[in-house]
Each structure stands twice: as structure tokens, then as C-alpha cells.
Amino acid sequence: MASPGYCLDFEKPLVELERQIEEIKKFAAEKNIDMSEEIRRLQEKADQIKQEIYSNLTTWQRIQIARHPKRPTLLDYVGMIFTDFTELHGDRLFRDDPAMVGGLAYLDGRPVTVIGQQKGRDTKENLQRNFGMPHPEGYRKALRLMEQAAKFGRPIISLVDVVGAYPGIEAEERGQGEAVARGIREMAALGTPIVVVITGEGGSGGALAIGVGDRILMLENAYYSVISPEGCASILWKDASRAPEAAEALRLTGKDLMEFGIVDEVIREPMGGAHKDPKAMAETLKEALIRNLLPLLDQDKEALLTARYDKFRKMGAFIEG
Amino acid sequence: MLKDLFKTKPKYITVRPPQELGTRQEPAEKRDIPDGLWVKCDRCNQIVYHKELSKNLNVCPKCDYHFRIGAKERIDSLLDEGSFHEINSGLTSTNPLNFPEYESKTKKSQKATGLTEGVITGTGTIEGQPLVCAVIDFGFMGGSMGSVVGEKITRAIEYATEKGLPFVCISSGGGGARMHEGILSLMQMAKTCMALNRLAAAGGLYISVLTDPTMGGIYASFASQGDIILAEPGALIGFAGPRVIQQTIRQTLPPGFQTSEFVLEHGMIDQIVHRKNLRATLGFFLKFHAREDKGGQAIG
């Protein structure tokens, strides 16, 4: 299924061909003539192009997919993976941040707490949700809900998708740095299983603030980075348009992060990206969530926290001479 | 006795009123004080005799501007003479991402600072009070945190936890997490914060001192998490950089935005401490929290 109305540059040859096939089909139906051989031939060609494009994605192309406006958001996944989702609002300190969503739900019949950044699915919703970039109160809401989960012994599922922390005056006034650090610190100490999934963009501190857990998973086209490729290119070469190069240099794909020992598993996406078949994506993700969560449920609290500490303690690369 | 406790209350804790909240001056040169007889102050533009500036702890005698100073100078000015013992000095960076020009940049920083990496960690005393300390040097790749900085700070915190000693961290870092080590740098934020949890669980004291500038992933991890957070006057403190914010919101930033005075006003730090009072202030807090069993000053 082609996504309507939006196509990425590198997908253009495919989309063009698919459009031709549709036209021929329509024409054949209208004129009531048999063009099945022609259609079959073009379809074969389309499949071949599809294979070529999607099995050799560059890092930059993956980032385009991760940022695709039709990419499933937190609430899309929540609807497809969990049952009885009930949203809970507010940080009890300042306001309810619509860029961060959290609530209660059942995962395969088990009560869990779900949190994550929520991007808008159109311009209007994006404005309301600040393009999924939380303010400090968003992180504080997430933390409140996670602490509540720990109190009642519920596992936490954190779905991360954020371009980065919001650069704004109010965010600084209300202590964005402190909110991020506090999130990291408290998540590390919560005595309940935490499974984190980078579903789209893993943008630096804004991602890590809800990204500490016992299992860290990534969707195939998601990326997770210390800085945006654009920001990196600006600093390095004073030229944001060299972001594709910076993206390669930053080694920010799931495959890279597996090699660095940061990520435990990369979850396959439907060909062309999660947005091509959200339902199939949700099914795969649900299976991965359950499979990763189950072994954690048997661990006692102390063992869980020790393993979590050791997991992050090992991260880094240096020479000791 | 409680009575004795109050007798030790010093007179030197001063909270400076917020400085004039004019537009904050970005120092023109990234590194500190040029050699030579005379120095032009970055803020008041007046010419200051170099020796006079050094004697004044690199604070402008005319306008009180706090020049950036290196980690070694900082240790010399804060710790009791001869008390400092460096730990984990042998850790150096690799280039795990094979990132362009990373090695040449670390080499340049090593040459400029005489350090192997961006942080010095060790043990020592301040006014007789034992402590573990970490001092970040802005001159080393902008005070950014890669694997080595994260590892050394984590080890310092773990050492303090194990020995029952207080931990004092003097931060300065313009960019926060070091992009040349990619995701590994980001994860140092988690690593250091997790070590702080264990120090806290063991009842250990952590004092964080913010100096110009403390931004990004350094502020958004250990630097903002002190039991007591102090800042030098006029330092740039925050998460997102002012330029990025300005580009995003397309508005002029308010005067004094992201200064020490701004974060004090917004409840993010405990006190602003003038450099000339920093040693005595730290001494007070260390003494106040000293633990009888750990060789510190006995109370009552």
C-alpha cells in the first residue's frame, strides 16, 4: 500500500511506477480489455525496484522514514497493541503537557503503564502537541506515572519518539535540564521492569529522559543519537545541509547501536517502513514487547536493579593505560 | 551538641544579589587568559594587569567578571596545598565511531591543556575536610563529556560511595555530551546519574559547582543533581544553547537569560558564590556534613 499524498525522494521511481500500474488497471477495466500480462510485467518491475530501494537504505534514508509524517505514533501503537488504554494527565506541578502521553493499559491481559512522546498526525495536532517535543512538565508527568507504576508493581513500557528536547525560553525557566536528569536518575531506580522502545526518533536527552530501562529495543528504521544530524553538521562543517554525511558519521542506526552494546534488539519493520503497514508493525512490536518483558517479571527487585546498573555501567569506550 | 554545631556557623556565606541583568557577554576567546602582561576583560573591556588578575583568582578587579580557568588552576585554588591525589589519570579516548578529525581534536586539546582528557578526578581536602572531586576543564574540547569523562566521574562517585566520602564536582561544559563519540557520550549521562543514586542511597553528600558554561548533557545529568548546587556569578547555565533557542523561537532572548542569576531566581540552584568565597563555602558545607566515622570533623 502506497502512503497517500506523501512520498520520500528516494521512493519516487517506485511511486511513479505504482501510479502507472494503477492507471493501466483502471484503463483496462474501463475498456474491458485484458492487460494482465502488461500489468504483471510492470508489477514484477515494481517489486524489483522496491527490493532494491528498501534493502539498501542509507542512514539518511532511514532517518527520512523515521521522520515520515505517516509513521505510527504512540497513540496509534497504543490502539493496536494494548487494550483498555486509559490516559492519565498532568504532572501535578504546572500543567498537562500534550507532547507526552501516559496511561494505564493491558498488554496481553497484564496491567502496565505506557508512556511516550506523542507527535501530531497533522499540522493542527502538531501545533497542539508541540511536534512531540515535551516541556519539563512532560518529563515530570512521565516520571509521576512511572513512579505510580512502580508503587503498584506494574511494568513500564516506554515508547520513545522525539526529535530532541524543546529549545524554548519557558522550557529553560522551568528547568528542562533538571527534568531530564531527574527522569534518568529516577528511572534507573524504579523497582519494576522497564522496556524501552525507540520507535522513531531517539533525539538526545529528550529521548534518554524516558529511555532508561532493562531492555532497550529499536525499530529497524529508528535512530538514536546524541545530536541531530543537522546540528552535528552545523557544528562540524557550519553547513546543516551536510546532515546526511553527519548521519553516517554519528553511527545512529539500530545496527550501529547493537554493535556498541546500547540496544538489545532491532525489530524488523514492514518493507518500506512502519507506515506502509502499521498493523503488521504493531503485531511485530507487540510480540517483541511480550517476549522481552516476560523474563523480567520473574526477577526480584534487587536483581533487576543490579542488572540495570550493570547494563549502563558498561557503556563507553576508552583505553586504560 | 547542637549548640556546638551553631558555633561553627561561619560568616562567609554570602549570597550575591543578582548581577545587573544586562545582556550576557560571550567571551570572545574560548580559552582563558592569554599570556602576556596585560589582559583585556571580556566584559568591561578594561585593561587589567595580568599579575593582578592572577592574584585575584582570575576575577576582573574592575567588574568582577569571572574568567574561565583550567582544571589544574581550579584544584590549586580550592584544595588544601599538597592534599590532592589524582585517580584514574590513565584513561584516554579511543575513536569508537571512527569520527572525522576526532583524534586530531583530542590531541590539540591535550596540547592546549596539558591534560589527557577533559576531567581531572582525585581525592584531597578542603579546609581539612576530605573529599573526592572531579573538575572538568573547558579547554578540553569545550568541556564536553565522552566515554572517558563519564567513566572517570562515575568511578569518582563510586569511590566516594565506597569510602564514605563526599563528592564535589566542578562542572563546565559548553556542549554537554561529546558528539564525536555519538550515542556512547549520551549514555554517560545515564551512567553518572546511576552512580549518584548509589552515593545517595549510602547517605553520601554531593555538592555540584556550576561554572561558566555548564550546558547540555552535563547540566542535564550529574551537574543538576547535587544535594547542594552552587554557581559562580554570571555563568551560562542551562540545557538548550541560547543560539539554538533564538533560532527556534525567532525572538530576542530576555536579558540575563540562562545566567547563574536566572537559574537561582527560577529555583534551580542553592546559591551563587563568588570565586573568592568558594573554598570557604565548600569547606563549610563539607564540615557541616562531616561523618564521624570517615575521618571528617566530629560533631558534638
Ligand SMILES: [Zn+2]
Ligand atoms: Zn572587567
